[in-house]
Amino acid sequence: MTTRRGRGRPPGESDSRARIAAAAVHEFGEHGYDGATVRGIAARAGVDPALVHHYFGAKADLFAEVTDFPLRPDLEVPRILRGPREQAGERIIRFVLESFERPTVRKRGIIILRTAISGKLTAPLVTGFLSRELLPRIAAELDAPDAELRASLVASQVAGLLITRYVVKLPAMADAPIDDLVARVAPSIQRYLFD
């Protein structure tokens, strides 16, 4: 949470960065993803809002920082959709599964999935990110009146796939080669997105 980017920065800057990250944890926790503001986070950290933007860019970047998730689906999935559409479903499922095969992604990803579903106070933080950042950015690439529902259906199959393979570990799902899962699931994703 206090990863230093760049070298040789004076300790004061690193302290500010860590204070901002800690303040973000509290603000997200108290107000959820929607309710938390860069201004509120800056005030809690005792810094200027410009410094928050300097270190973390937008709110989605702060979220990535505090959840310590080594992946940016809100940037990656829209990027995939801007490529050729014919295999977009396939590339999305392959991206998701190959990412989750990496232990660092899987470990944090399972925690984030469990948090979203738990009904705990932290759940709205994850679901807020999903419905304010990830899904709208996917929907924006689709240019259809029902784009939000299409993006949400993709999320439903991706979530179910990750949960049954990596969390619940249904034997047939956990044992299946990635290529097999991609071949079976990609047509569903493709249809939800474009048909």
Place this chain on the structure above:
Amino acid sequence: MTTRRGRGRPPGESDSRARIAAAAVHEFGEHGYDGATVRGIAARAGVDPALVHHYFGAKADLFAEVTDFPLRPDLEVPRILRGPREQAGERIIRFVLESFERPTVRKRGIIILRTAISGKLTAPLVTGFLSRELLPRIAAELDAPDAELRASLVASQVAGLLITRYVVKLPAMADAPIDDLVARVAPSIQRYLFD
């Protein structure tokens, strides 16, 4: 958990039934779905195993009793699959969604979904039921070498659908009419099962 079936039974019988149900909660909790046995449950309740079968039939019936879930997917979904195959995917999704629109099903269903995903000690109870009862019974209707994976893929989309609509409540999923969701998701289920 102590619902009385039939009327005018002497109190002793009702007591036995309640003791068996309570013993099942403990045995499932300690040994998981796979590890719990009717014999162990009978021993803990201080009754003959035949009495457990008399009140509850098989282990899956005991599971339905202790989870208090007013639905038997392990019986209903195979029944649907024994009907005409052309609309089996549609009928499964409609059955699932219409069931979850009933508050009693939804309330218990959300608890069971959360339990399965939670990583708590009770999680294997739910996942054990899924992989020992529900999925094999679906697979048995398919008559394909990859039947277990097919059934598990159906489970993945159904789980993702229920979680995004009823637990996480993504707005577009929660607002969509059931007919719309059925029309969009049924082809995926149909393909996972039969293509």
